[in-house]
Amino acid sequence: MKIKTYNNLEVEVENIPESEAASLTALPALIDTHVHFRTPGAEYKENWETGAQAAIAGGVTSVLDMPNNTPSITTEEILDEKIKLVDEQLAKINIPLHKYFYLGATADNLAEIEKCKDKIIGVKIFMGASTGNLLVSDYEIQKKIFQKCAELNLVVAVHAEDDDIINAEKNNFPNPTVEDHGKIRPNRAAKVAAKKAIELARETGATLYILHCSTLEEVELVRRAKQDGLKVFAETTPHHLFLTETAYETLGTKAQMNPPLRLQNDQDALWQAINDGIIDTVGTDHAPHTLQEKTSPYPQSPSGVPGIETYLPLLLDAHSKGKISLEKIVEITHTNAQKIFGIKETGDLVLVNLEETKTIKNESLKTKCRWSPFAGWTLKGVPKYTVLNKIIYKI
Numbered sequence: 001m002k003i004k005t006y007n008n009l010e011v012e013v014e015n016i017p018e019s020e021a022a023s024l025t026a027l028p029a030l031i032d033t034h035v036h037f038r039t040p041g042a043e044y045k046e047n048w049e050t051g052a053q054a055a056i057a058g059g060v061t062s063v064l065d066m067p068n069n070t071p072s073i074t075t076e077e078i079l080d081e082k083i084k085l086v087d088e089q090l091a092k093i094n095i096p097l098h099k100y101f102y103l104g105a106t107a108d109n110l111a112e113i114e115k116c117k118d119k120i121i122g123v124k125i126f127m128g129a130s131t132g133n134l135l136v137s138d139y140e141i142q143k144k145i146f147q148k149c150a151e152l153n154l155v156v157a158v159h160a161e162d163d164d165i166i167n168a169e170k171n172n173f174p175n176p177t178v179e180d181h182g183k184i185r186p187n188r189a190a191k192v193a194a195k196k197a198i199e200l201a202r203e204t205g206a207t208l209y210i211l212h213c214s215t216l217e218e219v220e221l222v223r224r225a226k227q228d229g230l231k232v233f234a235e236t237t238p239h240h241l242f243l244t245e246t247a248y249e250t251l252g253t254k255a256q257m258n259p260p261l262r263l264q265n266d267q268d269a270l271w272q273a274i275n276d277g278i279i280d281t282v283g284t285d286h287a288p289h290t291l292q293e294k295t296s297p298y299p300q301s302p303s304g305v306p307g308i309e310t311y312l313p314l315l316l317d318a319h320s321k322g323k324i325s326l327e328k329i330v331e332i333t334h335t336n337a338q339k340i341f342g343i344k345e346t347g348d349l350v351l352v353n354l355e356e357t358k359t360i361k362n363e364s365l366k367t368k369c370r371w372s373p374f375a376g377w378t379l380k381g382v383p384k385y386t387v388l389n390k391i392i393y394k395i
């Protein structure tokens with residue numbers, strides 16, 4: 001059947017019922033630049049069998065997976081072992097998801113970065129501690145990693161929250177509640193770390209990718225870095241685009257993540273930055289934790305929310321309200337990721353019905369953790385089929 005595309009062309013897709021074809025619009029399948037599929041070490045939260053099904057349900061056929069596993073992915077040997085496990089899991093469900101892996105930076109793994117250079121999509125530096133035990137907070141060590149990545153032409157992806165600021169703030173909250181999460185990890189922590197990372201990109205010539213930008217301050221820093229001609233790129237997340245701190249009232253620790261939810265003016269700045277081309281990508285930071293873990297009292301509750309199967313409907317709903325064009329959605333979920341990371345076109349598609357509405361329900365989710373901060377949201381724009389390597393998956 002011929003299906004119309006988001007940019008008014010046509011594409012041939014076999015085996016779509018004729019009665020449905022006219023109601024569908026084809027977009028390039030999404031590339032999720034930021035997932036935590038939890039293999040190895042925390043498969044009780046997610047594995048690649050459930051993660052890949054969640055990806056397909058969200059119109060995603062390519063994922064960039066993070067290294068904060070157990071053990072952390074910091075050497076070639078550990079990376080090889082992870083890739084083997086992932087391949088085994090994907091084979092079981094016959095979903096040949098396109099997968100890319102970040103290597104985690106440590107204070108002393110430059111030689112491993114070099115060994116892994118052809119097997120990885122980039123190197124991740126946690127400038128502030130988050131889930132897992134990866135952390136490099138020393139500027140001189142960070143600089144050596146940036147230099148090595150510049151030399152090897154690898155993207156440096158940073159979790160930009162300043163560890164010193166977070167640790168100092170923690171002391172100010174002896175009995176914290178989740179409402180304090182954003183005060184313990186304030187905008188200033190993101191700003192200071194992003195500023196350092198941009199300085200390092202300037203000094204070393206490395207390509208910098210700032211993960212999950214959440215603040216007005218980061219947007220302004222990235223805007224200036226781009227004006228200066230630096231190779232600095234920025235990601236934001238669906239939760240920072242669609243939730244603010246007010247979500248603690250209804251979701252409590254289910255709305256806890258790093259970096260934290262911010263204020264409305266931050267969220268407005270993120271949307272503006274998308275439309276200005278300052279924010280390049282939306283990566284979900286799909287970070288599943290079980291409901292039981294998430295509902296532990298703060299701060300024992302872990303940070304992170306799942307998001308891979310709900311971000312396209314959220315963006316399509318925003319489109320239906322005139323907030324973003326389909327062309328822009330394709331840029332931030334597909335084309336810009338290809339450009340930044342050098343990912344080749346696959347021809348994979350997601351076919352969506354822009355007129356249909358659907359309510360997000362926890363029990364329908366494919367992610368192993370089976371909850372979403374967006375449960376109960378009714379959204380206009382529904383992914384119906386995902387096409388991966390010409391295989392058609394009905395959603």
Ligand code: DOR
Binds near residue numbers: 256303
């Ligand atoms: O909220 C988060 N969850 N932020 C991170 O940096 C890590 C992630 C996770 O792995 O759970």
Ligand code: ZN
Binds near residue numbers: 034036285287
């Ligand atoms: Zn993450």
